[in-house]
Amino acid sequence: MSSTAAPAVTAGRSDPRDDIAIEAIDLVKxxxxxxxxxxxxxxVPQGTVLGLLGPNGAGKTTTVRMMTTLSPPxxxxxxxxxxxxxxxxxxxRRSMGLTGQAxxxxxxxxxxxxxxxxxxxxGINRRELRTRGTDLLEQFNLTEAGNKPVREYxxxxxxxxxxxxxxxxxxPVLFLDEPTTGLDPRSRSELWEVLRSLVAQGTTLLLTTxxxxxADHLADRIVVIDKGTIIAEGTSLELKEQAGAxxxxxxxxxxxxxxxxxxxxxxxxxxxxxxxxxxxLTTPANGLADLTRVVGWFDESGIEVDDLGLAxxxxxxxxxxLTGHRAEDETGDxxxxxxxx
Ligand SMILES: Nc1ncnc2c1ncn2[C@@H]1O[C@H](COP(=O)(O)OP(=O)(O)O)[C@@H](O)[C@H]1O
Ligand SMILES: [Mg+2]
Numbered sequence: 001m002s003s004t005a006a007p008a009v010t011a012g013r014s015d016p017r018d019d020i021a022i023e024a025i026d027l028v029k030x031x032x033x034x035x036x037x038x039x040x041x042x043x044v045p046q047g048t049v050l051g052l053l054g055p056n057g058a059g060k061t062t063t064v065r066m067m068t069t070l071s072p073p074x075x076x077x078x079x080x081x082x083x084x085x086x087x088x089x090x091x092x093r094r095s096m097g098l099t100g101q102a103x104x105x106x107x108x109x110x111x112x113x114x115x116x117x118x119x120x121x122x123g124i125n126r127r128e129l130r131t132r133g134t135d136l137l138e139q140f141n142l143t144e145a146g147n148k149p150v151r152e153y154x155x156x157x158x159x160x161x162x163x164x165x166x167x168x169x170x171x172p173v174l175f176l177d178e179p180t181t182g183l184d185p186r187s188r189s190e191l192w193e194v195l196r197s198l199v200a201q202g203t204t205l206l207l208t209t210x211x212x213x214x215a216d217h218l219a220d221r222i223v224v225i226d227k228g229t230i231i232a233e234g235t236s237l238e239l240k241e242q243a244g245a246x247x248x249x250x251x252x253x254x255x256x257x258x259x260x261x262x263x264x265x266x267x268x269x270x271x272x273x274x275x276x277x278x279x280x281l282t283t284p285a286n287g288l289a290d291l292t293r294v295v296g297w298f299d300e301s302g303i304e305v306d307d308l309g310l311a312x313x314x315x316x317x318x319x320x321x322l323t324g325h326r327a328e329d330e331t332g333d334x335x336x337x338x339x340x341x
Contacts, residue, residue, distance in 0.1 A: 021046040021173050021204035022067070026076035029062050029228075036062045038228040039076070044221075046172075049195075049205040051219030053212065055323070059228040060208035064177050067206070068098050081173055096173040097166035099159075111137060111146040111153070111161045119168045136164040140194055156187025160194065167198070174198070176207040180214060192217055212319055226323045239318045248285035248294060249311045253304035255279050261305075264297045273320075285310050 022044035029037040037059040044050040054060050065071035067078040069089040078085045081095035105114045115133040124132065137146040140160040145153060150161065159179060166174065179195075180188040195218060199205055209215050215222045216236045224232040224239070232239055248268070252261045258274060261281055265272045270284040285291065291310060298305055 019045050020079075021048075021081055022050065022206055023079040024063065024067060024076070025078060027063060027066050027073050027078060028075045029059075029066060029071065030074045036228055037066070040223075040225065040228070040230055041076075042223050042230070042233065044204055044206060046204050047199065047202050048220040049199055049207065049218050051215030051222040052206060052208040052225065053210070053215045053219075053222050053319075054208075054225040055210060057227075058225045060225065061177055062228075063225070064098070064175050064206070064208060068096060068175055069093055070098075094169070095171060096175060097169065097171035098175045099162050099166045099177065099179055105150050105158065105161050105165060107151040108149055110149050111142050111157075111164075114150060114161060114165060115146075115168065118165050122169050124168065132168065136167060139197070140164045141190065154187070156183050156190065159183060159187070159191060163191070163194065172202070173204045174206070176205065178208055178210065180209070180211065188214075224319070224322060231322050232318070240312065242318065242321075246285050246310045246312055247282045248290055249307070249309055250281045250294070250298075250305060251307040252279050252281070253306050257303045260301065261298075261303055264301060264303070265294065267297065268294065279306070282311075 020043045024040050024042050027037055027040045028035065040059070040063055042050065052060050052063065062071065066073045067080065067085060069085050069092050072086065080092045083091040083095060085092050105111075106117070109117065112133055115136060116129055119129040119133065133146075134143075137143050140163065142157060142160060142164065145157055150158065153161065163176070163179065176195075180191055183191065192214070195205060195207075205218075207214075207218065219236065222233060222236055222239060223230055232242065234242070248265070250261060250265065252258055255276065258276065258279065258281065262272050262274060265281055265283045268283055268285075268290050273282045274280070275282075291308075295308065298308070
């Protein structure tokens, strides 16, 4: 997303920190002897999106919980819209919305009733709440569904309602913890659309994700964390450049040929990664020389190939080169069931 959508910067502004909506300052969180977050610092300029990217158990939720006043840091602090999470937790809460990993809306109520109930808790008056609710339902494609009980909603509709509810107070800063986990691809891209339009209106977004594609699509900047520390940061392009070499990607026509194809690719000397579902094999490529050699081997072998080519590194490759494992490989313990509000 482009940061050009940010509200116009006032000329002659004296303090450049005014443009920083979110700031993590050496955040540390220990659970007993275990350090879940180990000195995380970053800043997010107003009206931009930061993607906090990391595998399961990396420390994303713990970081977000500290930044949203839900969990006190062991050391370090965070500033949200200029307010310190420890010194001014109330002001922080008033400046932000949070959508946690678990949906927090009431099943029995309709979407509209949920909005009315939570808006009431925020102290928004009835008439304003009615207009605001109608606008939000429309913005999130829930106008019709708004009159149905939430228990009849699909996963995507729930997430959208959850987000709508967290926007009731029109917070300038929004934290989204894995907002699209468990959503089908269509609901996911619908949610992305909504998020893009929010940012276009000036909202600052911090979203955590395990989906490299999501960070790639939405985030202006990406901070990659693994085991509680930042291992890389930059735009998705910068990260991809950091990952360096292109890969050689080969798709075999018949899944039965995958082992033979793997053996051939290993002759290039690189590690071979296999995606069985798409019959795709990937290995680091050293340019065209490798490609022509590989074409020769496959010609001789008689293995039928659907596709063979060089691919620029994806964020997936970045992740692999940084952490030594693919994002999907991790199955660490998490506290995903924790309520985030
Ligand atoms: N309340 C807790 N007590 C003990 N360990 C925790 C607690 N919350 C999180 N952890 C541990 O901290 C690490 C980071 O967890 P989390 O922040 O949930 O990761 P992520 O959101 O990136 O998947 C994990 O190893 C997790 O088991
Ligand atoms: Mg998490």
